[in-house]
Each structure stands twice: as C-alpha cells, then as structure tokens.
Amino acid sequence: MALMQIAEPGQSPDPHKKTLVLGIDLGTTHSLIASVKNGTPVCLESADGEKLMPSIVHYTESAVEVGVQTEKTKGVDVLSIASIKRFIGRSAKEVQQLLEAFPVDYEWDFTDAAVPKVKTPQGLKTPVEISAEILKTLKKRAVQHFGVDEINSQNADSFKVVITVPAYFDDAQRQATQDAARLAGLSVLRLINEPTAASLAYGVEQDGTYLVYDFGGGTFDCSLIELNGDVYEVVATAGDTFLGGDDIDHALSEWFLATHLDGKKTKNLRSILKDAKERLSSQESVSVMDFTITRNDLTQVMEPILARTYKCIQRLLQDGRKSVKEVNQVLLVGGSTRSPQVFDGITAICQQQPRNDVNPDEVVALGALAQARKMTSKDVNHLLLDVCPLSLGLETMGGIVEKIIPRNTPIPVTKEQIFTTMKNNQSALKLHVVQGERESVEDCRSLAQFELRDIPPMAAGVARIKVRFDMDANGVLKVSAEELSTHHVASIDVKPSQGLSEEQLLEVLQAGQASAGEDINARLDKGARIELQRIIESCDHAFAEDASLLEDADQAAFAEQLKQAKALAEDAAATREDLKAMRESLNAVSEKLAALRMDKAIQDALKGTYI
Known part of the structure; x- marks a missing residue:
C-alpha cells in the first residue's frame, strides 16, 4: 500500500523545502528584496554585488531582462521601459495626462480605455505584466541566495511577501500591485505603506509621534505614526504620487537646456545631470559639458519641488491634529533625502534635525521584511495599524x-x-x-x-x-x-x-477642504428638496387612494397644496427655506387625511369582531 503525503494548513506540502519570508520595495526607479540571512535582516545582493535593482524592463523579441542590461539584450533591437510604477492601476485617459508631464521613450496602445498597454517587441503588455517582470527578477535573486534545491520555486506559497506601496496609492493601484505579485508567483501576506514600513525599520522604541518623510524616485509620501507600546498606529497620511527625484532630474534638465544650451537637446543629458545632482550632495560645484553647476543652482531648481512636499507636511499635521512641536522625531526615507537641500529644509520646517542613520534606499524593504516576519512568526510582537487614505x-x-x-x-x-x-x-x-x-x-x-x-x-x-x-x-x-x-x-x-486621475489625486483633499462650506450648503439644499419629494410622494399615494374621505373643500385645498409643492420641488431656484416652508404647509394640510385614514384602517381591522 502506498503512502499519501499530506500537509497541515499553512505548511509547505514538501517538508524538506523552505518557505521564504521576504520584504519587497517595488520602487519607481529602483527595487529591493530583503530577507533574513544568518539571523540578520538584509537586502539581498545581485550576482554583481548590487542591492539596488533598477526598475527597468528590457524587451527583445526573444528575451526579457530586468535591471542593468547584459550581453543578452545589448546590441539588438531592445525596448527599455522605466518608471512603470507611475502608470500601474491607471486608465488610458489618465496615462495620456501623465505622459504630458512625464514623457517616455516607448509607445502606448489606448484601444482599451480601462487598461492601457505598452507596445513591446513581444506584443502588447500592461503595466501589471511589466511590474510582474520586476518582481520575478527579485524572486530569482532570493532563489539564488537560498538555493534552488531548498525551495519549491514553482509554488507561490514558498514565497511569503510583504510589498510596500505609496501611502496615497488608491484601491485600483493597490489591487494592480497584488495582481502583479500573483503573476510573479508570490504569495502576498499584506501590502503596507512605504512610510509605515520605514518606521518599523528605524526601530523606534520610545512612545510618541513620528513623522516619516519619504521622498523617493517617483513618489512622495509622509505619515504621522503614533507608537504606544508595541502598537504602531498610522494616524494620518499625505502625499503626491507624481513627485520625486525624477521630477528634480527633469527640472534640472529643463534649467540646463534653457540657461546653457539655448534649448538644444543633447543625448543622455538627463542621466549626465542626474549624476551631477548626486555629486553636488558632497561637492559645492561640478563641471558638466564645460559648464559649472553649483549647489546653489541646484537649490534654486529644487525649491518649488520641495515646497510641494512642505505643503503635504502642513496638511498632514492638520489632519493628525498635531503641531510641529509635538513630533518626537522626523525619519527620512528614500534616495532623494540624501540631498543636503532636503535635510536643511526639513530641519527648518520641522524645527528639529531629522534622523537619517538608516540607509534611505534600504529602509523600506527592511521594514516590509519586519512586517512579514511578524505575520509569520511569534517572535516579533509589534502590531501595525494602517489607515484608509481617502473616504x-x-x-x-x-x-x-x-x-x-x-x-x-x-x-x-x-x-x-x-x-x-x-x-x-x-x-x-x-x-x-x-x-x-x-x-x-x-x-x-x-x-x-x-x-x-x-x-x-x-x-x-x-x-x-x-x-x-x-x-x-x-x-x-x-x-x-x-x-x-x-x-x-x-x-x-x-x-x-x-x-x-492625476488631477483628482493631487487636488482631492485640497478641493474637499476649499469647498467644505459650499459642499455642506449644497448637501443641505439637496436634503431639503429630497425630504419635500418624499412627503409629496406619500401624500400623492394617500390622496389617490382615500381622497373620498375628505369633504369637497378639503379635497380642493389638499390638491392645490400638492400641486404647489410639486412645482416648487421642480424649481431649481427654490431656496432651502422655501422648501422647508412648503414641507411644513403640506404636512399641515395632510394631517386631516392622515387621521381619517387611520380611523378607516382601525374600522376595517375591527370588522366582524365583537368587543
């Protein structure tokens, strides 16, 4: 008799295979994957020793490659797709709007209004499918680190992951991220907000209020987090899904073109200036194409972009009902926070020097790993409470x-x-x-x-x-x-x-605040009209059934009042006060019919009954 292998719920069907617990930072410009090696949480390196993997997918007719190009895709007709995270979960119309501000070097197909696709040498691909390629490559990195013989790489349950998303990703963008993970063969334990993950990685221990400032390559988020014992509670979030280091690079390129090249575009200018931007973090000036760029030049270019992040902080504090003085610490996250301009600006706005003692590129992935370990082990005691970003x-x-x-x-x-x-x-x-x-x-x-x-x-x-x-x-x-x-x-x-849409996402909260009084008045006006319509319908029904209970004069008065009420309910110029007054008049006229109908109902109920 043969034995049949079984497994307990939640356990691997093969007891000799490992289940990997992983944290993934699926970033706009770079992505990372973290796990525990030799008892220590670390971000896993590629074969070349790099932890940061460029979030770029290279397509040829016969191959797909992610990150840095190798001989596999060099020298052939290749399409390279970068910053796909900006477009995940968006409609064709929204992608077209984004492309006006963020042009790309690849073509789109907008035949399907709901799901736009990129034209690649391997056919049309959705942002979800392209993002899945990035996740597949991170998954392969984990398999290479822990050994293919020890992992059932074909089983998604072998890869338990927490993936981070910007705090202001809406429901569609979160769902699309989960879909990409499933396509990559990953079992998603949870999605958590990037600033929330960062607070876990910083390992804050003192009870209090923490402000996480997450300025990445393509998105900006900030969150207020309350720590009480082992409970991390996100009390407010704010952000901008179209604001990051990419926008600084774009602004710097536009400035350089206007001031030094008379608008004449040059190949690879953006990547050259990105390198210059990074060097200006430690140098006062750099030379680019025989021109000198100073740190002060970069500061002026960055000023309007950083000002947008400061407005988000003000809104965050307002939503969280906190003052700057009530914030215990400010935690910096994201590669863009390496800039001295960011450090100095946050110091001035928040009236304290922010913490930047954890690698800003790795902190989100390590925080995702901390949450994944909590969800799969009894050894980690913290509880994470995130928030719904929009009503x-x-x-x-x-x-x-x-x-x-x-x-x-x-x-x-x-x-x-x-x-x-x-x-x-x-x-x-x-x-x-x-x-x-x-x-x-x-x-x-x-x-x-x-x-x-x-x-x-x-x-x-x-x-x-x-x-x-x-x-x-x-x-x-x-x-x-x-x-x-x-x-x-x-x-x-x-x-x-x-x-x-980008316009909705950037303005939904500001519009809600700016229009609060107007919206409340509109709601009260509509409510008054709806209440009158409800009473009209009830009176209409009662009059149609039992008008004969009224004397002729009362019938005429009731019918006239009902006619006036219907006319007013249809009058768009009618004020709330007019509608309320008419409702009260109709109620008064209908009282006699209501009493007569009640008497009739009681008499009908007592027919044939002896008391």
Missing part, C-alpha cells in the same frame, strides 16, 4: 455621498449602516460605491455599482437594508447589502480597473 461611501438620493469609512480610519475596518427605500413597493436597490472627500457624487470617484433585488413590497421608508463595508489590511474593499426581513444579500469585491 469611502455610497450615493444616496439627490446625488449626495454618505461616507461610510472616513479618511484616515485605521484598517482593517468594518463599518455598517442602515438605509431604506425611497418609493413605495420598491423591489430593488442600486448601490453606487464612491471614493473622495466631497459631498456630491459628481465630485467623487466611482468605484463600483451593484444591485440588491427581491426586496418585499413595502411602503417607502419601511424597508431596512444593512450595508456593510469591509476593508482589509491591504486597503482592498468588499461591500455587501442585506434586506433584514428576508436576509437577501448582494455583495461585490471592489476591483476597479483604473486609479484616480
């Missing part, structure tokens, strides 16, 4: 947004709210899930729509429908609706095919 809610009557999960709510989180029907005998309810800080649906971003059917016939306002929002630790949302008398349930996993 989530439902569309209600009149296009008003009812926020279910407010912005900066710690996740994972579950929220429930009871809703009802607007019309008599309404048998179905359409639910529209939206994201944003504004009060009107038209000013927020649509995430998903679904329907709850088979609602029993009831009068308007009687049905009770429980709507539940579940957001997991990765920031991925599931919404369900249940009619409480029949327990009919409908649900949807919110997997949008595109992210926030």
Whole structure:
C-alpha cells in the first residue's frame, strides 16, 4: 500500500523545502528584496554585488531582462521601459495626462480605455505584466541566495511577501500591485505603506509621534505614526504620487537646456545631470559639458519641488491634529533625502534635525521584511495599524455621498449602516460605491455599482437594508447589502480597473477642504428638496387612494397644496427655506387625511369582531 503525503494548513506540502519570508520595495526607479540571512535582516545582493535593482524592463523579441542590461539584450533591437510604477492601476485617459508631464521613450496602445498597454517587441503588455517582470527578477535573486534545491520555486506559497506601496496609492493601484505579485508567483501576506514600513525599520522604541518623510524616485509620501507600546498606529497620511527625484532630474534638465544650451537637446543629458545632482550632495560645484553647476543652482531648481512636499507636511499635521512641536522625531526615507537641500529644509520646517542613520534606499524593504516576519512568526510582537487614505461611501438620493469609512480610519475596518427605500413597493436597490472627500457624487470617484433585488413590497421608508463595508489590511474593499426581513444579500469585491486621475489625486483633499462650506450648503439644499419629494410622494399615494374621505373643500385645498409643492420641488431656484416652508404647509394640510385614514384602517381591522 502506498503512502499519501499530506500537509497541515499553512505548511509547505514538501517538508524538506523552505518557505521564504521576504520584504519587497517595488520602487519607481529602483527595487529591493530583503530577507533574513544568518539571523540578520538584509537586502539581498545581485550576482554583481548590487542591492539596488533598477526598475527597468528590457524587451527583445526573444528575451526579457530586468535591471542593468547584459550581453543578452545589448546590441539588438531592445525596448527599455522605466518608471512603470507611475502608470500601474491607471486608465488610458489618465496615462495620456501623465505622459504630458512625464514623457517616455516607448509607445502606448489606448484601444482599451480601462487598461492601457505598452507596445513591446513581444506584443502588447500592461503595466501589471511589466511590474510582474520586476518582481520575478527579485524572486530569482532570493532563489539564488537560498538555493534552488531548498525551495519549491514553482509554488507561490514558498514565497511569503510583504510589498510596500505609496501611502496615497488608491484601491485600483493597490489591487494592480497584488495582481502583479500573483503573476510573479508570490504569495502576498499584506501590502503596507512605504512610510509605515520605514518606521518599523528605524526601530523606534520610545512612545510618541513620528513623522516619516519619504521622498523617493517617483513618489512622495509622509505619515504621522503614533507608537504606544508595541502598537504602531498610522494616524494620518499625505502625499503626491507624481513627485520625486525624477521630477528634480527633469527640472534640472529643463534649467540646463534653457540657461546653457539655448534649448538644444543633447543625448543622455538627463542621466549626465542626474549624476551631477548626486555629486553636488558632497561637492559645492561640478563641471558638466564645460559648464559649472553649483549647489546653489541646484537649490534654486529644487525649491518649488520641495515646497510641494512642505505643503503635504502642513496638511498632514492638520489632519493628525498635531503641531510641529509635538513630533518626537522626523525619519527620512528614500534616495532623494540624501540631498543636503532636503535635510536643511526639513530641519527648518520641522524645527528639529531629522534622523537619517538608516540607509534611505534600504529602509523600506527592511521594514516590509519586519512586517512579514511578524505575520509569520511569534517572535516579533509589534502590531501595525494602517489607515484608509481617502473616504469611502455610497450615493444616496439627490446625488449626495454618505461616507461610510472616513479618511484616515485605521484598517482593517468594518463599518455598517442602515438605509431604506425611497418609493413605495420598491423591489430593488442600486448601490453606487464612491471614493473622495466631497459631498456630491459628481465630485467623487466611482468605484463600483451593484444591485440588491427581491426586496418585499413595502411602503417607502419601511424597508431596512444593512450595508456593510469591509476593508482589509491591504486597503482592498468588499461591500455587501442585506434586506433584514428576508436576509437577501448582494455583495461585490471592489476591483476597479483604473486609479484616480492625476488631477483628482493631487487636488482631492485640497478641493474637499476649499469647498467644505459650499459642499455642506449644497448637501443641505439637496436634503431639503429630497425630504419635500418624499412627503409629496406619500401624500400623492394617500390622496389617490382615500381622497373620498375628505369633504369637497378639503379635497380642493389638499390638491392645490400638492400641486404647489410639486412645482416648487421642480424649481431649481427654490431656496432651502422655501422648501422647508412648503414641507411644513403640506404636512399641515395632510394631517386631516392622515387621521381619517387611520380611523378607516382601525374600522376595517375591527370588522366582524365583537368587543
């Protein structure tokens, strides 16, 4: 009789094979992978001894290569794709908008409005597929370090990973990142925000408030983190997904072209100036193409870019209800923070010298590893509480947004709210899930729509429908609706095919704050109109069924008041006060009919009954 091999849940089906626990920083310009070697958390090196891997994918007709080119792709027709992270989770329209500010050397196909693709020698590829190639290469690096004989490299469960994302990645961008990981054969334990990962790597131990300033190659994030014992709680986040070292390189190139080359473009100018920028971190001046660039020149070029990061810090402190003096430490993250201009600027803005004693390039990957170890081992005791970056809610009557999960709510989180029907005998309810800080649906971003059917016939306002929002630790949302008398349930996993537009992402919070008063007034105006319409519908129904209970004069008065109310409800110029006054008048006129209908209902109920 043969033996059949079994495995306990969560264990490898092959007990002789290792399960690797990994932390991955999937960056715009560079990516890293970290694991534990000889008991020490480290970022794994390539065969050439490099920890940083350029996030560049090289395609030929027969090969794909990631990072630094080798003889495999040199000297042949090759397409090199850089900074693909900027485009992951975005629609064709959004990518086209981004390309105006961030031009690239490769062509796009926008036939599919929801999923744009890059034209490569191997056919059309999505940003998810291209990102998966970067993750596959990092995975191969881990296999090379720990030995192919010790790992079942074909089994995703052999690779337990935590991947970091910018704090302001929306639901679509997070979902796309998870999809890329699955394509690469990785089992994602969790996505965590890059600033949050950094705080874990810095190993802060004293209870208090920490501000993480993460200025990478393509994105900027900042977070306020409260440490209380072993609990790391993110209390607020802010950022800009289109701001990073790449933008400094672009601005420096534009400045150099205008001031020294009279606008005449030169091959490889950007990479030459990027090298000059890095040298100016330790030198007062450098020579480029027989011209001298000083550190002061670079400071002037960087000033407007850094000013945008300072505005994010101000918004962050406002959201977290903290003053600069209440921040215990500022932690610097990302290669761009090596710049003296950043160090000096943060020192001035935050009124203290920031910490930069951990390698800013490696800190995010090491923090991801710390979280991965926590999730797979009992030896690490910290608890990480991240937050929902933007409010989530439902569309209600009149296009008003009812926020279910407010912005900066710690996740994972579950929220429930009871809703009802607007019309008599309404048998179905359409639910529209939206994201944003504004009060009107038209000013927020649509995430998903679904329907709850088979609602029993009831009068308007009687049905009770429980709507539940579940957001997991990765920031991925599931919404369900249940009619409480029949327990009919409908649900949807919110997997949008595109992210926030650049304009939305950069302005959604500012617009929400700037328009707060206007939005509240608009909401109150719509609410007054909806309430009048609800009463009109109820009165219309009652009058149609039981007008005969009223005397002729009362019937005429009721009909006239109902007519005036309908006209006012349709009048776009009607004020909130007008609508409220009409509602009160209609209520007063309808009181007599309501009392007569009640008497009639009681008499009908007592027919044939002896007391």
